[in-house]
Every structure is written in C-alpha cells, then in structure tokens.
Amino acid sequence: MSVAFSRFHLDFETAVKSIFNRSLSRAGLVLLFSSGAILLLTAAQGKEGRITQIVQDVKVLAPHVAARPAHLNDNVTDGSAVHTGADSRAELSFADLTITRVGAN
Incomplete structure (x- = not known):
C-alpha cells in the first residue's frame, strides 16, 4: 500500500x-x-512631434507630398521636416515632454 x-x-x-x-x-x-x-x-x-508654436513662415514637408503651411497642433512624423522662412520660428513638443525650437533656416 x-x-x-x-x-x-x-x-x-x-x-x-x-x-x-x-x-x-x-x-x-x-x-x-x-x-x-x-x-x-x-x-x-x-518619433512624432506636435507643432505648438508658429511665428511667421513655417512649412511642413512630408515625404512624397508638396510642402504645406504648418498649423498649430499639426503632427510631424518620422521622415517629415519643418522648414522656417526668414525671421520665422517653430516649436515642436514630443510625448516625452521634450521641446524643440527651430529658428530661421
């Protein structure tokens, strides 16, 4: 047993x-x-930012698309670019609370 x-x-x-x-x-x-x-x-x-400030001439350049004027809260994705004209600037905010400011270029 x-x-x-x-x-x-x-x-x-x-x-x-x-x-x-x-x-x-x-x-x-x-x-x-x-x-x-x-x-x-x-x-x-x-890798995705949001435009939080625009001063003067700011454009968003996305791949395979013509440049267009930027608007507040536009998303800027990986592969896109932000172009600022003379005396212009932009501010981008990211999810990790990073802020990037771009001057005239």
Whole structure:
C-alpha cells in the first residue's frame, strides 16, 4: 500500500510541476511580448512631434507630398521636416515632454 501511494504521489507531483512549468513559460512569453509591444509603441510616439508654436513662415514637408503651411497642433512624423522662412520660428513638443525650437533656416 505504501509503494502504491508513493508512486501516485510522484506521478501527481510530476504532473503538477509540468503544469506549473508550462504556465510559467506561458506567463513569461506573454510578459515578453507585452513588454515588446509597449516598447514599440513608446518608440513610435517618441518619433512624432506636435507643432505648438508658429511665428511667421513655417512649412511642413512630408515625404512624397508638396510642402504645406504648418498649423498649430499639426503632427510631424518620422521622415517629415519643418522648414522656417526668414525671421520665422517653430516649436515642436514630443510625448516625452521634450521641446524643440527651430529658428530661421
């Protein structure tokens, strides 16, 4: 009777460890992928600014699109540019609270 109980106990313990290890592995993978998604979103947000101040002649140049006059709260995405004319300037704010000021160029 004792041998049968010991064998049952070992089988049960092995099954519990197996389930626990698989659950732990799944939780680790979920955490890894979630962290990666958050990092990608954060990186994407860090590359997008918003125009918060315009003085005189400021234009936004987006890839494959003609330059257009900038407006307050316009988004400036990765690959875009801001062009300021003579005696002009612009201010861009980013999600990480960084502010960039651009003078005449």
